[in-house]
Structures are given as C-alpha cells and as structure tokens.
Amino acid sequence: MEKEKLYVIKIGGSLIDNEENLSKFLAVFAEIKSKKILVHGGGKLATEMAKNLNIPQELNNGRRITSKETLDIVTMVYAGKINKNIVVKLQNFHCNAMGFSGADGNLIKAEKREISDIDYGFVGDVEAKSINFQLLESLLDLNLVPVFSAITHDQKGQLFNTNADSIASVLAQALSQNYNVELLYCFDRNGVLENPEDSASVIKTLNIEKYEELKASQKLTEGILPKLKNAFLAKENQVAKVFLMNESNLQNHINQENDGTEIKI
Numbered sequence: 001m002e003k004e005k006l007y008v009i010k011i012g013g014s015l016i017d018n019e020e021n022l023s024k025f026l027a028v029f030a031e032i033k034s035k036k037i038l039v040h041g042g043g044k045l046a047t048e049m050a051k052n053l054n055i056p057q058e059l060n061n062g063r064r065i066t067s068k069e070t071l072d073i074v075t076m077v078y079a080g081k082i083n084k085n086i087v088v089k090l091q092n093f094h095c096n097a098m099g100f101s102g103a104d105g106n107l108i109k110a111e112k113r114e115i116s117d118i119d120y121g122f123v124g125d126v127e128a129k130s131i132n133f134q135l136l137e138s139l140l141d142l143n144l145v146p147v148f149s150a151i152t153h154d155q156k157g158q159l160f161n162t163n164a165d166s167i168a169s170v171l172a173q174a175l176s177q178n179y180n181v182e183l184l185y186c187f188d189r190n191g192v193l194e195n196p197e198d199s200a201s202v203i204k205t206l207n208i209e210k211y212e213e214l215k216a217s218q219k220l221t222e223g224i225l226p227k228l229k230n231a232f233l234a235k236e237n238q239v240a241k242v243f244l245m246n247e248s249n250l251q252n253h254i255n256q257e258n259d260g261t262e263i264k265i
C-alpha cells in the first residue's frame with residue numbers, strides 16, 4: 001500500500017522576524033491539503049532579546065551556547081512568543097494548529113550535548129528514536145497540525161535548546177516509517193547557491209560529492225551548514241524528498257514545481 005503524503009516544513013529567523021511575510025507564508029501553509037507539521041526556529045529574535053537584557057550570546061558552528069539565563073530566554077521566545085504567534089495566525093486561517101515544545105506529551109526527548117572542546121550548556125541533541133511517534137501519529141489522525149518550537153527535554157526535569165533544523169530532520173526521519181515524507185527547509189535564499197552573492201546560481205540537485213566540494217571551496221558558511229548536515233541525515237535515513245528553498249515559493253513548490261535545491265545521495 002502506498003504511504004500517505006506528509007510535509008515537514010521548517011522556517012527560521014528571517015521569516016519569523018517579518019510579520020507580513022510570515023502571515024503570507026502561513027496562509028499558504030494552512031491551505032496544504034496533505035498532512036503537515038511545522039517546525040520553527042527564531043534564533044535572531046532570541047539574540048535580540050538577550051542583547052536587550054545584557055546577556056552575551058555565543059554561537060559555535062550555528063549552535064547557541066546555552067547558559068541557564070539563555071535557556072530561560074529561548075524558552076520564553078521559542079516555546080512562548082513565537083510558537084503562540086504562529087498558532088494564533090494558523091487558527092485565523094482555519095488550520096487547527098497545536099503548539100508544542102518537546103516536553104509536551106514527551107514528544108521529543110533529547111540528550112545533553114556531550115562536552116568535548118566546548119561545553120554547549122543546556123543544548124540537547126536529538127535522533128529519530130527521540131520522537132514519540134505514537135502520540136504524534138494520533139495527533140495527525142485527529143487532523144491536528146503540530147507546530148514545534150526548538151525546545152526539548154530529557155524527561156528528568158531539564159529543558160534543552162535544540163537546533164530547529166535538527167528537530168525537523170528527526171521528525172521527518174521518524175515519520176518516514178509510516179508516511180511518504182517531504183522535508184522542506186524554507187529560508188531566505190532560493191536554495192543552495194553556487195555563488196552566495198548570486199541568487200540565480202541555485203544548485204538544482206546536491207549530492208554528497210558536490211556538497212564536499214562546496215564546503216572545501218568555502219562556498220558554504222554559517223547557517224547553511226547545520227541545514228545541509230541535517231538535510232543529508234534525513235535523506236540517509238529514508239526521508240523520501242528533501243529540499244532547501246525560498247520561503248516565498250511555497251505555493252509553487254506544492255504545485256509540483258519543485259523549485260529550490262533537492263538533496264540526493
């Protein structure tokens with residue numbers, strides 16, 4: 001029997017910061033007929049809030065070093081303000097969205113990132129088995145639309161900050177057991193660019209060899225790196241389709257135009 005189609009769609013800081021574009025995006029998202037899950041970051045707003053409170057921030061390889069004070073900020077910003085703002089907008093578009101952190105319903109259980117050269121503090125790592133698949137499937141069967149923030153927990157009383165690109169990847173991996181999953185990383189570029197200065201230089205299909213070549217020639221920097229790492233992890237773990245694409249092209253993409261960069265292994 002053919003598996004049912006399901007979209008896991010991730011949005012990040014640039015879209016969340018722009019109220020008008022966010023609303024436009026969510027109006028399109030609300031109209032998607034297939035089952036769907038939304039995952040959001042919001043790193044830019046967390047950095048801004050921390051700055052206002054004089055709490056210095058440090059990121060390493062796209063991951064935020066998360067002190068106790070920073071954990072409080074990201075919990076308020078991601079699981080509070082941003083998550084509820086998205087849910088209320090989707091409800092306005094008659095999409096029955098329900099907002100979650102990973103602690104709610106034990107939906108995403110993480111492990112503290114191991115201390116190596118760097119102690120990331122309250123940062124949690126996730127994998128496909130971290131997902132409470134049964135509960136998630138029950139929510140989808142009720143036609144609810146889960147909206148995940150970048151907050152997880154360890155089921156021992158500790159919340160964690162987890163990269164939203166990683167959450168989207170492991171959700172897509174776990175759901176691929178029973179669904180035909182398409183994972184979309186929506187961001188502010190037209191896809192992975194051969195020349196980061198040229199928005200028309202989109203790489204249509206990206207395989208491991210080309211990815212390594214781009215990395216070696218330093219054409220990939222900062223935020224695109226965790227996105228690509230997680231995109232390849234998804235593809236290696238049975239996710240049917242994985243794309244990186246412009247958030248303003250969601251409608252075209254859903255209409256089978258498949259623009260952006262497709263990840264192939």
Ligand SMILES: Nc1ncnc2c1ncn2[C@@H]1O[C@H](COP(=O)(O)OP(=O)(O)O)[C@@H](O)[C@H]1O
Nearest residue numbers: 012013187189191192193196219220221223224
């Ligand atoms: N070769 C590249 N192609 C596309 N984006 C790139 C590339 N190299 C670096 N980037 C940067 O990566 C950014 C995406 O990462 P990020 O800002 O963390 O997104 P988000 O907040 O949506 O997760 C782009 O806005 C762009 O500035």
Ligand SMILES: CC(=O)N[C@@H](CCC(=O)OP(=O)(O)O)C(=O)O
Nearest residue numbers: 012013041042043063064150164
């Ligand atoms: C551990 C870690 O780095 N967590 C991320 C979670 C938010 C996120 O991923 O936001 P974007 O998708 O907007 O970048 C952070 O605090 O920045």
